[in-house]
Each structure stands twice: as C-alpha cells, then as structure tokens.
Amino acid sequence: MKKLFFLGIIFFISNSLYALELKGTFYQGNLILGKTEPGSKVFVDTDEIKVSKKGFFVFGLKKDRKNDLLIEVVKNGITNKLTKKIYKKKYQVQKINGLPGKQVTPPKEVYERIKNDNKLISKARSINSDLNFFTSKFKAPLKNSIITGVYGSQRILNGIPKSPHYGLDFAANEGTKIKAMLDGVVTLSKQDLYYTGGKIVFDHGHGISTLYMHMRDVYVKNGQSIKQGDVIGTVGKTGRSTGPHLDVRLNWFGVKLDPASVLDLN
Ligand SMILES: [Zn+2]
Numbered sequence: 001m002k003k004l005f006f007l008g009i010i011f012f013i014s015n016s017l018y019a020l021e022l023k024g025t026f027y028q029g030n031l032i033l034g035k036t037e038p039g040s041k042v043f044v045d046t047d048e049i050k051v052s053k054k055g056f057f058v059f060g061l062k063k064d065r066k067n068d069l070l071i072e073v074v075k076n077g078i079t080n081k082l083t084k085k086i087y088k089k090k091y092q093v094q095k096i097n098g099l100p101g102k103q104v105t106p107p108k109e110v111y112e113r114i115k116n117d118n119k120l121i122s123k124a125r126s127i128n129s130d131l132n133f134f135t136s137k138f139k140a141p142l143k144n145s146i147i148t149g150v151y152g153s154q155r156i157l158n159g160i161p162k163s164p165h166y167g168l169d170f171a172a173n174e175g176t177k178i179k180a181m182l183d184g185v186v187t188l189s190k191q192d193l194y195y196t197g198g199k200i201v202f203d204h205g206h207g208i209s210t211l212y213m214h215m216r217d218v219y220v221k222n223g224q225s226i227k228q229g230d231v232i233g234t235v236g237k238t239g240r241s242t243g244p245h246l247d248v249r250l251n252w253f254g255v256k257l258d259p260a261s262v263l264d265l266n
Contacts, residue, residue: 019036019037019073019075020034020035020036020071020073020080020082021034021035021036022034022071022084023035024261025087025261026061026069026084026085026086026087027061027086027087027088027089027258027261028061028062028063028064028065028086028087028088028089028152029060029061029062029063029089029151029152029256029257029258029261030060030061030257030258030261031058031059031060031208031250031252031257031258031261031262032058032059032060032061033056033057033058033134033135034056034057034058034059034071035054035055035056035057036051036055036057036073036075037055037075038051038053038054038055039055039075040055040073040074040075041073041074041075042057042071042072042073042074043070043071043072043073043074044059044069044070044071045069045070046070046072049206050128050130050206050207052130052132052135052205052206054132056132056134056135056206057206058134058135058205058206058207058208058252059252060250060251060252060255060257061086061255061257062255063089063091063151063152063164063166063256063258065086066086066088067086068083068084068085068086069083069084069086070082070083071083071084089152089258091151091152091153091154091164092150092152092153092154093153093154093156094149094153094154094155094156094165095155095156096155096156096157096158096242097157097158097159098158098242099157099158099240099242101158104157104158104160104162105160106194110194113194114194114195117190117193117194117195117196120188120190120193121188121193121199121201121211122254123188124187124188124201124203124209125201125209125251125253125254126207126253126254127187127203127207127209128206128207128253129185129203129205129206130205130206131184131185131203131204131205131206132205132206133182133183133184133204133205133208134182134204134205134206134208136182136183136228137262137264138181138182138262138263138264139179139181139182139228139229139263139264140181140263140264140265141170141178141179141180141181141212141246141248142170142172142176142178142179142235142246145170145171145172145176145246146170146171147168147169147170147171147265148169148170148171148245149165149167149168149169149245149247150165150168150169150260151165151166151167151168151257151258151259151260152164152165152166152258153165166249166256167211167213167247167248167249167259168247168248168249168258168259168260168263169245169246169247170235170245170246170247170248171243171244171245172235172244172245172246173235173244174216174234174235174236174237174244175216175217175234175235175236176234176235176244176246177231177234178212178215178231178232178233178234178235178246179228179229179230179231179232180202180226180227180228180229180230180232181210181228181248181262181263182202182204182210182228183204183225183226183227183228184202184203184204184210184225184226185202185203185223185224185225185226186200186201186202186220186221186222186223186224186225186226187201187202187203187209187222188200188201188222189201189218189220189221189222189224190218191218191238192238192239193239194239194240195239195240196211196213196214196238196239196240196247197213197214197215197236197237197238197239197240197241198213198214198215198216198217198218198233198236198238198239199211199212199213199214199215199218199239200212200215200218200220200232200233202226207251207252207253208250208251208252209250209251210248210249210250210251210259211247211248211249211250211251212232212233212246212247212248213239213246213247213248213249214235214236214237214238214239214241214244214245214246214247215233215234215235215236215238215246216233216234216235216236216237216238216244217233217234217236218232218233219231219232219233220232220233250262
C-alpha cells in the first residue's frame with residue numbers, strides 16, 4: 001500500500017512572472033491549492049472560480065481526466081495563461097464477496113430512501129461558501145490505522161462490477177474516536193443513510209467538502225463549527241460495510257477527489 005502515497009507529497013511550483021503558486025501534483029483525482037495576487041480573477045478550464053481576499057483558490061482534478069488543464073489569471077486587464085499536463089494514476093481492482101445481497105442490489109422499497117439520501121449529499125457538496133479552511137494542512141482522522149481501501153479502485157461486489165470507490169478506507173475497531181481532518185462547518189449530519197450509515201459532511205470553503213461514513217456515533221450537528229482534531233464521532237460499520245472502518249471522502253463540488261492527495265499518511 002505504501003507506494004501509493006508518494007502521490008500525497010506536496011510541492012510548490014513557483015513562477016514569479018505570474019505571481020502564481022500552485023501546491024499539489026497534477027495527478028488525476030488530486031486537489032490543487034493556488035495562490036495569486038489578491039484581487040485577481042482565476043479561471044480553470046474557462047470557468048471562473050472563487051478567489052479569497054488573500055488570493056487563495058482551490059480546484060480538483062477528475063478521476064479519469066486526461067486532457068491538459070488551463071489556468072488563467074486576470075489582473076488589471078492582463079491575462080496570464082498556464083497549461084498543465086495531467087498525470088495518470090493507476091487504479092486497483094477490488095473484489096468484495098459475501099455482502100448481503102440487498103446491499104449490493106438494493107430492494108425496490110428503499111429506492112426512494114436512496115434518492116433522498118443522494119439529494120441531501122449532493123446539496124451539501126454544492127455549497128460554495130467563502131470559508132477558507134481549505135488553505136490549511138489536513139490531518140489524518142485516525143491514528144495508527146491500516147488503509148484497506150483506496151481511491152479509484154474498481155469494486156466488484158459479489159461478482160457484480162460497481163462504480164469506483166472514491167474514498168480512503170481506514171480499518172479500526174468499532175468505537176475508535178474519529179478526529180476532524182480540518183476546520184470546517186457541518187453541512188450534513190445523519191445517523192442512518194442507506195449506503196453510508198452514520199455520516200457527516202463538512203464544508204471547508206470554495207466547494208471543498210469532506211465526508212465521513214459508516215460511523216457508529218455522530219457527535220456533531222448541522223451548522224456546527226468544528227476545529228481540526230475535534231472528536232466528531234466513532235468508527236462503526238453502519239450502512240453498506242463488511243466490517244468496522246472509516247471511509248473518508250474529499251470533494252471539489254461534484255468532483256470526487258483522492259483524500260490521499262491531501263493527507264500525510266506515512
Ligand atoms: Zn470505503
């Protein structure tokens with residue numbers, strides 16, 4: 001597993017001409033943090049993104065993105081353009097057998113429930129707040145845990161190919177305390193979602209959100225402000241889960257990113 005995490009190493013690309021700093025490697029699924037002169041406008045793939053008062057901005061790269069990325073910074077009528085090549089990530093194939101059949105192909109009577117769950121989650125992920133917690137360094141949610149599932153792996157559940165796994169799974173005993181990876185505001189706090197069980201979504205600003213899933217206990221409420229390192233709940237096996245573990249997710253709006261791209265896991 002260890003070899004995967006070199007992707008999490010962060011470096012700076014500086015270009016003084018552009019007054020533009022980019023932190024993060026341009027691998028598929030990664031989060032990229034940028035800083036430019038305050039008052040600049042920033043466009044990614046021609047879409048304008050939010051720039052903080054101090055000049056920070058953030059965006060993410062889709063899991064299967066192949067084409068180059070275009071960044072434009074506009075200040076005082078001058079446009080600077082930068083094109084970045086996107087590096088491919090190798091994704092694993094993960095087979096999981098022995099799941100209860102109804103968890104792999106849900107029964108009709110829960111379709112409505114799943115639809116409602118998805119609505120709540122996508123609403124939380126679409127928030128575009130001015131919070132700027134995303135500029136801080138993330139910390140791992142659990143200590144001394146083993147990674148049992150990585151981002152992008154194709155899952156074959158009971159022999160049926162499913163959508164890729166977008167989270168990072170940490171195996172831990174049920175009841176282990178989970179700590180917030182970053183300062184944030186709770187935008188969703190639920191005990192019993194069909195797939196993901198006990199779940200929390202945090203907003204960190206500019207479309208960056210994190211998700212914690214399969215929790216046994218959820219200690220936070222909607223709208224609550226949380227500090228990095230605060231205990232937010234405990235590890236469980238609620239929802240679709242073969243055993244106790246924590247699954248964390250990272251998003252830039254609807255784009256599902258690799259949590260390992262922001263965590264120092266070695
Ligand atoms: Zn998972």
